[in-house]
Amino acid sequence: MLRLKSSKVNEFRLWGLLLTLGGMLLMIVGLAGIVFNWGTFGKIMAGVFMVLGAISMLASMAVYFWAGMMSTSTTVVECPECGKQTKILGKTDRCMFCKTILSLDPAHDPTAKANANVNG
Structure with missing residues (x-):
């Protein structure tokens, strides 16, 4: 159980990485609506998932920035x-x-x- 724990700065970086990967995954899933030609529903789905993925990527950037700022004052x-x-x-x-x-x-x-x- 001890190996699962990490330093606080590394945990913030982990959350940033997970948000980045989650955002990219959302964008890839959304792209399926266009690639498989699902018509209007596919285009709407692609748009929604692209926006959600972009928000996740921006949140990841904020978490990385926050971790970096905390890391400078430790x-x-x-x-x-x-x-x-x-x-x-x-x-x-x-x-x-x-x-x-x-x-x-x-x-x-x-x-x-x-x-x-x-x-x-």
């Missing part, structure tokens, strides 16, 4: 597990590479709680 830290530099967004986040939970706030740091329980 804190860059070195991951204690893999040693690579990663970005933390918010109080807790995951390493972009090894998915380790990271935190700048000691109250939210899971490794500090685990060490406190072990040490007594």
Whole structure:
């Protein structure tokens, strides 16, 4: 289950990618109305799906822009597990590479709680 989690910046990028692919899929499905010559219904269907696909692509662009703006204002830290530099967004986040939970706030740091329980 740990491998399914990702850093917050990567999750925003994933949603941007899904919106891009969904928009292209909608446009391709809409094109079927013209390619298979379904008459007036096919042309209307193509128009509707092209508009929906374009809206999805614009939403994807907005999500990518938002993720990029957030990425410029994040804190860059070195991951204690893999040693690579990663970005933390918010109080807790995951390493972009090894998915380790990271935190700048000691109250939210899971490794500090685990060490406190072990040490007594």
